[in-house]
Amino acid sequence: MMISENSKDLEFLRTIGTGTFGRVLLVSEKSSENFYAMKILKIFDVCRLNQIEHIKNEKNILLENKHPFIVHLYWTNHDNSFLYMLMEFLSGGELFTYLRSKGHFDKYTAIFYASEIILALEFLHSHNAVYRDLKPENLLLDKDGHLKLTDFGFAKKLDDSRTWTLCGTPEYLAPEIIQSKGHNKGVDWWALGILIYEMIIGYPPFYDTTSYGIYEKIMIGKIDWQKNVDLVAKDLIKKLLVHDRTKRLGNMKNGANDVKLHKWFKGIDWIDVFSKKIEPPIIPMVSFNGDCQNFEEYIDDESFFKEAPNVSNDQRNLFKDF
Numbered sequence: 484m485m486i487s488e489n490s491k492d493l494e495f496l497r498t499i500g501t502g503t504f505g506r507v508l509l510v511s512e513k514s515s516e517n518f519y520a521m522k523i524l525k526i527f528d529v530c531r532l533n534q535i536e537h538i539k540n541e542k543n544i545l546l547e548n549k550h551p552f553i554v555h556l557y558w559t560n561h562d563n564s565f566l567y568m569l570m571e572f573l574s575g576g577e578l579f580t581y582l583r584s585k586g587h588f589d590k591y592t593a594i595f596y597a598s599e600i601i602l603a604l605e606f607l608h609s610h611n612a613v614y615r616d617l618k619p620e621n622l623l624l625d626k627d628g629h630l631k632l633t634d635f636g637f638a639k640k641l642d643d644s645r646t647w648t649l650c651g652t653p654e655y656l657a658p659e660i661i662q663s664k665g666h667n668k669g670v671d672w673w674a675l676g677i678l679i680y681e682m683i684i685g686y687p688p689f690y691d692t693t694s695y696g697i698y699e700k701i702m703i704g705k706i707d708w709q710k711n712v713d714l715v716a717k718d719l720i721k722k723l724l725v726h727d728r729t730k731r732l733g734n735m736k737n738g739a740n741d742v743k744l745h746k747w748f749k750g751i752d753w754i755d756v757f758s759k760k761i762e763p764p765i766i767p768m769v770s771f772n773g774d775c776q777n778f779e780e781y782i783d784d785e786s787f788f789k790e791a792p793n794v795s796n797d798q799r800n801l802f803k804d805f
Contacts, residue, residue, distance in 0.1 A: 493521065493569075496773070498781040504528030506787060509572060509775050518773035519557070522568040526802060527792040529566065534636070535801055537650075538566065541635040542805065544612050545570075551759060552603035554623065554633040561805045564794055573631060575624025575767035576777030582619050587685035590713060592764040594748065596622070596630055597679055598756045603632050604675065605739035608668045611641050617674035618652050619681065626772075628763025641667060653697045654687040658726050661698045672733030672742065676723025683716055684709060688724070719747045 493510045496518075500507035505524035511517065529538055545556035545568075555571040578596065582588065588596075600617070607614055615637040622630045637650045651660060657673035659666045680688045688707070689700040704726060708717060722732040722745070729735070733742045743753060755761050767777055 498783050499778040518572045520570045520572045524566040526794045530798045537636050540639050544638045550606045552599045554631045561802050573623035574626045574769045578622035579619035588682045593682040599630050604671050613668050614638050614671050626769040628766045653694045669728035669731050669734035676720045680720050715747045719745050
């Protein structure tokens with residue numbers, strides 16, 4: 484698919500997401516009826532918040548790793564004030580929205596989403612990349628109901644066995660991240676355990692009103708289990724939420740295969756999962772390709788573009804290859 488890298492060929496329609504130093508807009512290509520998601524970041528704020536490496540990692544990992552369950556990045560560009568990343572538009576919205584609406588998922592639904600996530604993580608890890616931000620808000624559904632990992636701002640290529648950056652969402656952080664002991668791909672399998680628990684229970688296992696309180700509960704590791712929790716799911720979660728990362732399911736010698744072979748996934752045909760032959764449990768309400776009814780409504784603040792701070796030549800040159 485040929486898409487012009489000139490932003491003048493795109494029509495900016497509305498904001499579908501916001502962040503600390505940027506926003507995501509729904510855009511359409513003037514020469515076609517195709518819709519895309521455009522992530523726009525202020526260079527000044529990226530530099531001010533020391534996110535330069537994170538943004539470059541996001542770009543490189545997405546361009547290098549194409550997979551059915553990872554959001555597709557078409558191209559990146561920049562001007563004097565902004566960075567632009569044109570991605571596929573996933574009209575189904577966030578998995579978070581559906582989870583909050585239903586309260587929790589049944590066994591079939593949780594297994595379906597966990598299966599697609601596992602294949603995405605397995606693929607990233609095979610290419611020496613760690614995701615580091617698994618959570619319902621970063622899982623988008625396409626119009627057919629299949630999910631994709633998005634927001635790779637914390638993803639990183641691991642040149643050696645460990646990295647030390649403290650990043651991620653508090654409820655999903657592995658103990659080794661909190662302790663600053665250095666971490667590896669094992670943090671993604673810990674996060675998967677948190678996510679499966681949240682999908683079947685309705686909230687994460689370690690919760691508190693403060694980040695410090697959350698970290699304290701993670702380090703203690705005590706999990707409250709509801710009486711009606713499926714014992715097989717409970718066994719899987721326990722094996723993913725092991726403090727010793729060398730004994731954590733997914734992070735041992737057999738990698739993702741240990742997770743895929745767990746009894747909770749009995750009967751799953753992983754080739755069918757990859758080929759999207761399994762019917763999704765939730766089919767989003769989508770009327771047309773550019774339908775954004777499944778996204779929160781934002782006020783389109785034009786000052787975001789008009790009031791962009793001046794960027795120095797040194798800052799601009801950091802992104803000359805973007």
